[in-house]
Amino acid sequence: MQAKKLGCHVVVLDPTPESPAGLIATDQIVGALDDPDRIRELVERCDVSTYDIEHIAVPVLEKLEGEGRRIYPAPRLLALVQDKLAQKQAFERLGLPTAEFMQVDEPSERTLADFGYPLVQKARRGGYDGRGVAVMRTNDQAGKMLKVPSILERAVDIDKEVAVIVARGRDGQCCAYPVVEMVFDPEANLLDTLLAPAQVDAEKAEQARGLAVATVDALEGIGVFGVEMFLAKDGQLLVNEIAPRPHNSGHYTIEACLTSQFEQHVRAILDLPLGSTRQHTPCAMVNLLGQPGGAGQPRLEGLREAMAIPGASIHLYGKAEVRPFRKMGHVTVLDESLESAREKALRARQLLRIKAKDEG
Amino acid sequence: MQAKKLGCHVVVLDPTPESPAGLIATDQIVGALDDPDRIRELVERCDVSTYDIEHIAVPVLEKLEGEGRRIYPAPRLLALVQDKLAQKQAFERLGLPTAEFMQVDEPSERTLADFGYPLVQKARRGGYDGRGVAVMRTNDQAGKMLKVPSILERAVDIDKEVAVIVARGRDGQCCAYPVVEMVFDPEANLLDTLLAPAQVDAEKAEQARGLAVATVDALEGIGVFGVEMFLAKDGQLLVNEIAPRPHNSGHYTIEACLTSQFEQHVRAILDLPLGSTRQHTPCAMVNLLGQPGGAGQPRLEGLREAMAIPGASIHLYGKAEVRPFRKMGHVTVLDESLESAREKALRARQLLRIKAKDEG
Numbered sequence: 001m002q003a004k005k006l007g008c009h010v011v012v013l014d015p016t017p018e019s020p021a022g023l024i025a026t027d028q029i030v031g032a033l034d035d036p037d038r039i040r041e042l043v044e045r046c047d048v049s050t051y052d053i054e055h056i057a058v059p060v061l062e063k064l065e066g067e068g069r070r071i072y073p074a075p076r077l078l079a080l081v082q083d084k085l086a087q088k089q090a091f092e093r094l095g096l097p098t099a100e101f102m103q104v105d106e107p108s109e110r111t112l113a114d115f116g117y118p119l120v121q122k123a124r125r126g127g128y129d130g131r132g133v134a135v136m137r138t139n140d141q142a143g144k145m146l147k148v149p150s151i152l153e154r155a156v157d158i159d160k161e162v163a164v165i166v167a168r169g170r171d172g173q174c175c176a177y178p179v180v181e182m183v184f185d186p187e188a189n190l191l192d193t194l195l196a197p198a199q200v201d202a203e204k205a206e207q208a209r210g211l212a213v214a215t216v217d218a219l220e221g222i223g224v225f226g227v228e229m230f231l232a233k234d235g236q237l238l239v240n241e242i243a244p245r246p247h248n249s250g251h252y253t254i255e256a257c258l259t260s261q262f263e264q265h266v267r268a269i270l271d272l273p274l275g276s277t278r279q280h281t282p283c284a285m286v287n288l289l290g291q292p293g294g295a296g297q298p299r300l301e302g303l304r305e306a307m308a309i310p311g312a313s314i315h316l317y318g319k320a321e322v323r324p325f326r327k328m329g330h331v332t333v334l335d336e337s338l339e340s341a342r343e344k345a346l347r348a349r350q351l352l353r354i355k356a357k358d359e360g
Numbered sequence: 361m362q363a364k365k366l367g368c369h370v371v372v373l374d375p376t377p378e379s380p381a382g383l384i385a386t387d388q389i390v391g392a393l394d395d396p397d398r399i400r401e402l403v404e405r406c407d408v409s410t411y412d413i414e415h416i417a418v419p420v421l422e423k424l425e426g427e428g429r430r431i432y433p434a435p436r437l438l439a440l441v442q443d444k445l446a447q448k449q450a451f452e453r454l455g456l457p458t459a460e461f462m463q464v465d466e467p468s469e470r471t472l473a474d475f476g477y478p479l480v481q482k483a484r485r486g487g488y489d490g491r492g493v494a495v496m497r498t499n500d501q502a503g504k505m506l507k508v509p510s511i512l513e514r515a516v517d518i519d520k521e522v523a524v525i526v527a528r529g530r531d532g533q534c535c536a537y538p539v540v541e542m543v544f545d546p547e548a549n550l551l552d553t554l555l556a557p558a559q560v561d562a563e564k565a566e567q568a569r570g571l572a573v574a575t576v577d578a579l580e581g582i583g584v585f586g587v588e589m590f591l592a593k594d595g596q597l598l599v600n601e602i603a604p605r606p607h608n609s610g611h612y613t614i615e616a617c618l619t620s621q622f623e624q625h626v627r628a629i630l631d632l633p634l635g636s637t638r639q640h641t642p643c644a645m646v647n648l649l650g651q652p653g654g655a656g657q658p659r660l661e662g663l664r665e666a667m668a669i670p671g672a673s674i675h676l677y678g679k680a681e682v683r684p685f686r687k688m689g690h691v692t693v694l695d696e697s698l699e700s701a702r703e704k705a706l707r708a709r710q711l712l713r714i715k716a717k718d719e720g
Contacts, residue, residue: 007676007678018386024364026378258673273664275670278671303632310635310638313618316365318364318367334640
């Protein structure tokens with residue numbers, strides 16, 4: 001939508017015909033995200049290509065980049081985030097503070113015990129939205145162990161999880177959005193409520209923005225990046241992971257900032273000047289996840305009631321199938337205070353229930 | 361875009377294949393806006409139909425409405441605004457303050473002189489964006505007279521031209537946006553700069569919002585309406601004209617208000633609760649008009665420079681042909697103060713020049 005607002009023609013590759021993005025784009029190519037022929041077709045039709053999902057075949061992108069095609073962020077960054085080990089090693093190599101970790105190719109109770117509890121095990125590949133992550137506080141929980149090549153990470157004593165959206169242009173210019181605070185749902189390990197700005201002191205906020213910019217700058221990223229960080233109870237800031245794309249923690253920018261992360265991404269990859277990242281109103285954001293139960297065609301309840309909440313912006317993505325915990329949309333609430341925005345956002349989420357049509 | 365955000369499927373009727381709206385919609389019917397068959401096809405495919413242009417064949421809409429189709433605002437309001445005489449007579453009948461006027465079927469120097477100068481002659485039909493209007497201050501200017509059925513209007517001694525966007529739901533609930541101030545370009549008789557909120561005192565602002573709501577309520581309009589008013593030097597407020605659709609004077613709501621006029625329109629016609637009309641940041645808006653010269657495929661200059669202005673949102677409509685003074689886009693600037701927003705908006709307009717490709 002933002003690219004079209006700026007007058008671009010947009011072609012989308014998506015496996016689902018009439019996909020949400022495809023319906024808005026000028027044209028859609030129907031194809032799998034690991035189909036080299038369809039990826040080549042897309043990139044060759046475009047002056048500039050980008051992606052907003054991480055599970056894409058990298059080799060063909062690297063080949064196309066080698067042929068002189070403009071693909072941002074660079075395919076090597078996509079490869080980096082597809083392997084959590086490579087990502088952590090890059091942070092280490094670049095001198096970016098990150099939680100202590102260890103590579104483990106064949107996880108066993110013994111390896112875990114040797115590394116020491118509490119720990120977080122992360123599968124190197126295929127994780128997304130909480131899948132591929134196991135938190136184990138003691139040896140008793142070793143049954144949660146994932147039997148795939150992984151990293152083990154020291155569990156950080158976390159005060160808050162924070163994130164910063166950073167944009168970096170083709171000329172290397174960077175800008176950072178405000179620091180936001182993420183409250184996670186322990187059951188689904190998914191973002192529960194996002195508060196913008198984060199309730200941290202000004203000095204810590206500047207530190208977090210600085211670290212986020214340093215991270216994207218060190219990686220020489222081009223485009224918009226979500227940088228997730230831990231603010232430890234001892235005051236340390238640690239980079240957790242990056243997303244080389246507009247990020248869930250930046251959806252609030254659509255309503256609350258002078259330039260949305262999506263427009264900013266388009267500006268960055270098209271070599272246009274970056275826009276102001278100023279936030280004008282406090283806000284809270286909640287994701288709308290598929291209800292527990294079966295999968296199927298989605299049915300939405302509570303839209304009318306939720307829309308009556310003043311300052312609530314409801315985004316429904318139009319996905320054809322709902323599954324438990326699948327992101328189906330989000331709600332951003334702007335209000336005079338962060339606390340009242342949060343209350344309204346939680347109320348909206350309670351009202352808006354998305355489940356499969358044949359579920360009770 | 362706003363309807364799709366709320367999960368609607370959208371079909372558009374437009375004479376140009378791959379029109380700006382058509383490219384965003386789920387589907388486009390290519391056809392003239394006065395073709396009864398294509399209009400019927402559109403309305404029969406939709407649960408709710410609306411329009412955002414006024415030059416549409418009304419009889420077929422009235423017929424379809426009679427068959428039980430939901431069309432908002434009601435076709436009778438479209439008929440009303442298509443005839444400036446009928447519109448003025450309605451204001452008079454409903455007791456809404458408006459400038460004194462007279463019907464004139466065959467304008468002559470004599471009729472004009474009898475009515476008295478200064479006056480404004482408005483063609484009853486076909487006017488848009490300054491076409492069909494002649495301002496004559498004395499008899500010497502009678503050469504500007506339009507030789508079509510018209511109304512003559514007493515020229516009001518204007519302090520400011522102001523406007524209010526009003527939404528009225530299917531349940532009759534109304535809400536009003538802030539009063540905005542419009543500065544007109546005397547040459548093109550088109551909006552030059554819009555300032556939101558208007559620089560008027562709080563009491564006058566409330567009066568203007570009240571009059572705007574009273575107007576839409578009296579007309580029993582459903583949807584979003586632009587209500588243009590004169591604030592006379594003697595303090596009187598007069599209704600000038602209404603637009604039964606999202607209006608140019610409400611484009612600023614996209615960035616500056618909690619609910620944009622477009623989302624509000626969708627809410628109103630779908631019988632959903634209306635959203636907050638609160639403005640969070642002062643702003644100024646300028647239209648981007650085709651440069652004087654020839655018509656043709658548009659060429660845009662100055663995009664990079666204009667995008668570097670902090671807080672500027674540039675909207676390009678993607679129209680296939682530029683003509684002198686044709687609206688090709690607009691720029692909204694949010695800033696800490698109205699004055700700095702205005703300066704930046706004027707700078708953006710100076711930078712962004714849209715002309716035909718073959719013009720120098």
